[in-house]
Amino acid sequence: MANVGLSLNDSVQDMLMLFNGEWPQEWLSKYPLFHNINLPMIHNGTDQIHWRTNEGVLFTYSTTCVWDSIRPTGNNISWFSVVWFSQCIPRHAFLLWLVMGERLKTHDKMKPWETHSSMSLICPFCKNCPDSHDHLFFDCPFAAGVWARCRSFLDVPLGSHWKDVVRVISPVASRNCVNLVVTKVMFAATIYFVWQERNNRIFKKSHRTEVKLFEDIYATVRLKLLSITFKNSPKVDRVKNRWRL
Template sequence: MNISLLLDTCGMFPLRQDRSSWSWRKILLIRPLIRNFIVCHIGDGKLGSAWFDDWPPLGPLNSLISTRDINRAGCNSKSTVSDIIENRMFKWPPDWLSKYPNLQLINAYVFTNEEDIYGWKKDDAVVFGFSVKNAWDSFRPRSAKVPWFSVVWYSQGIPKHSFLLWLVMGERLKMQDKLISWDIRDGSTPLCAFCKQCADSHAHLFFSYSYSANVWRMVQQMMILDIRSNDWHGVVDCVTPLASRNLAHVLVSKLCLAATIYDLWLERNNRIFKKVFRTEKQVFDAIFSNVRLQLMTIQFKSSSNVTRIREIWKLEDV
């Protein structure tokens, strides 16, 4: 997406695209949001809008001067900055300076031979040129970085595993205990797909019940990092302090944790919705295969831990 298309979207230039299309109607809805981040650097003043562009220190003049006064002064919505400045002086009507005293705070521009250019506000600075990354960073919601961030998000992770683990960290999966609290049920009390004794929950599935605990125990044997806990919060507490360290055995542990979460959740859903059942060993084999395939794509520096990892995960011939 280039800056001219962005300006089209903001209504600064007529759109050549079909305004009646559904996609463009949706894009046009974000104009009020985007407009606040676009600034105009004045060169010759022939491109920048006199009233709608953010070029003066006070912001766009249409937020200061009424449309009625602009029209009465003989101007229109297509006026450029060069139309309202002559001989380094603004061509304000006499009554504007008393009606809008803040206009006296704006210094008239000295035009150059260069064209006006548009930039994007980012972190109290202006970036000339446009990128989706800068736009998203400017107005995306932000919150404090959680301590388990590195447990979930890292470049070598499997995306679908990381996403599901992120949901689990926030306890956002639609477990049966949540559905009961929302009163979403068919009159019967839903039971865990594994034990058939209680409603499932994040803590129950990861890894309190014997089925998931046994799967996790088999996975633990494949990890060099010692995580003895079968309690979900205990597992997270063990991994979190080391998660940001660039060590092979820590990476393997994070991959194993995410893969175990993913396959247990998959098994749970298959049992409920498809009536398909796997043994603990079959779930473990799926976890082993997923992690091994990912490890095959990673280049490790030689070390004693890496040698053990290659032996455990059968990577010697890769």
């Protein structure tokens, strides 16, 4: 074996000196490519570890750069920072992520395969039509009322439909501005509580009023804001006054 006599502390130069000027036969038979490569000569070199990406870019080795070069990557998601940010409430963010893909099991999705179900496929808030992502967030008069109350506590002008809100916030969502942080926390909390209330009414037969639901959202958001350290500024002072922080 070519590596007989080497230890973990030996360098590449130490290994090459053992080769006596030619690649080991075992390597040549296993990797014929070495026939086309001259044995390098290294004098007084210290070993350095690098990583070459598929694109040929050479980096100083780190697990981060290796992971970034081998992991599968997709297109950038414009709304990513609306959902995921350091101050988010994880369970709210997870539900909002499902909403972004319209993956909640709303009535419009259940209708084709629940024809024999005894479950009433009608919005538990307004009882006018089956619910859907668009109806719950926030075309439904009940949900619209809750969102209107929540919106009045935000300094960012937003639409009344969830897709409008995402469209307005997305381009600036990655900024760490106090008003945006409050807006994103409030938006995700409203989505979460409306969905929770919808399920409570359907499956637990419990019932909160529009005002009570808003109060629960307000209390949750305020508690979250109390845990965040903001740098002092006139904007932050206004937020603190408004939220009694």
